[in-house]
Amino acid sequence: xxxxxxxxxxxxxVVLVYPTSVYRTWNAGACCRRAMxxxxxDAMFISDVINRIRTDPLVDPNLIFLAGYSNGxxxxxxxxxxxxxxxxxGLIVLAGAPMAACPPGRPLPLLQIDGTNDPDIPxxxxxxxxxxxxxxxxxxxxxxxxxxxxxxCTSASTTTQVDxxxxxxxxxxxxxxxxxxxxxxxxxxxxxxxxxxxxxxxDLLYGFVQEVEAMHKKLAAERAxxxxxxxxxxxx
Numbered sequence: 546x547x548x549x550x551x552x553x554x555x556x557x558x559v560v561l562v563y564p565t566s567v568y569r570t571w572n573a574g575a576c577c578r579r580a581m582x583x584x585x586x587d588a589m590f591i592s593d594v595i596n597r598i599r600t601d602p603l604v605d606p607n608l609i610f611l612a613g614y615s616n617g618x619x620x621x622x623x624x625x626x627x628x629x630x631x632x633x634x635g636l637i638v639l640a641g642a643p644m645a646a647c648p649p650g651r652p653l654p655l656l657q658i659d660g661t662n663d664p665d666i667p668x669x670x671x672x673x674x675x676x677x678x679x680x681x682x683x684x685x686x687x688x689x690x691x692x693x694x695x696x697x698c699t700s701a702s703t704t705t706q707v708d709x710x711x712x713x714x715x716x717x718x719x720x721x722x723x724x725x726x727x728x729x730x731x732x733x734x735x736x737x738x739x740x741x742x743x744x745x746x747x748d749l750l751y752g753f754v755q756e757v758e759a760m761h762k763k764l765a766a767e768r769a770x771x772x773x774x775x776x777x778x779x780x781x
Contacts, residue, residue: 547736548614549747559754560604564594573619574644575680587620592628608758612637612750614736615665619644629653635722635757637750640734642666642682652696652722654760656753658746659685660732668728689726696722708742712749721764725753 553559568579572587580587591611599606611632613621618641625636626647635654640663661668667675667684675682683691698718705712709730716723727749729737737746 549736549738549745550750553747553751559751560598560601562594562598564591571613571616571620573616573623575678576619576644577616581678588624588627591620591624592631595628595631606633607761608634608754610634610637610754610757612639613641614639615641615734617641622647625653626650635753637753639736639746640666642685642688644677644680647691647695649695652719654722654724654753654757655689655692655696656725656727656749657685657689657692658727658729658737658749660729660734660737662731663734665734685726689724693718693724696720696724698722698724707744710743721760723756723760725749725756 550559550561554561566580566587567585568583570577570580572580572583572585574581595609595611598604598609609632611621611624613619618638620641621636621638622641622643623645625632626643626645629650632653635656637656637658639658640660659666659668663685665675666682669686670684693715696715696718698715701717702713702715704714709732711728711730713726713728714723715725718724727746729743
C-alpha cells in the first residue's frame with residue numbers, strides 16, 4: 546500500500562517480491578541498528594532470494610530489478626555493490642544512500658528518487674554533514690555522479706519537468722545503461738504518492754523498468770543483426 550506497486554502485478558507484467566528482514570531492519574553497513582549489531586547476513590540472503598527468483602519460468606532472467614526505500618535503499622546499494630552480477634535489470638533507490646564506497650563493477654542502470662528537503666539523505670553538500678555511526682552520508686548529487694562514473698556515462702543529459710518533479714537522464718553510458726535522477730522539489734524523507742500534476746514514485750519506478758526493458762530489446766536486436774551480417778559475410 547505504501548509503495549503503490551501492487552497495481553503493476555494486476556497488469557500481469559511484473560513479479561513483485563518482498564523479502565522480510567530480521568528485527569525490521571536491514572544490515573546495510575554503518576547503519577540499521579539491530580541488524581548491524583547482530584551482523585545479520587542480509588546481502589547474502591537477498592542474493593539467495595534473487596537466485597530463487599531467477600529459476601521461476603515466469604521471470605525474464607535478464608530483467609531482475611532490485612528496489613529499496615530508506616534503509617531498504619541502502620540495502621539495495623549494498624547488494625548491488627557486493628553482488629552486481631545478480632541484478633540483471635537495474636537498481637532503484639528511494640531516499641537511500643550507499644553506506645560504504647562501492648568497488649568498481651560492471652555498468653548497471655540506476656534510478657535514484659528523492660526530495661530536496663530530505664533530512665536523512667542530503668541533496669547537496671550540507672553544513673554540517675549528515676553522519677550515521679561515524680559514516681558521512683554522501684550527498685545525493687555525489688551518489689549519482691559516482692554511479693555515472695561507474696557506468697562511464699558522458700556529461701550529456703536530458704531533463705524533463707512535471708510540476709514539482711524533475712527527472713534528469715544520462716543515457717550515453719557503457720553497455721547501453723542509463724542513469725535517472727528523479728527529484729521532488731521540497732519533498733522530505735518518504736515514498737512520494739504524487740501531487741496534483743506530478744506522478745507518484747511508483748509510476749517512475751515502472752517507467753524505469755519499461756525503459757530498461759526497451760533498451761535490452763534494442764541491444765538484442767542489434768546483436769542479432771550483427772550476427773546475421775557476420776554469418777552472411779562468412780558464407781560469401
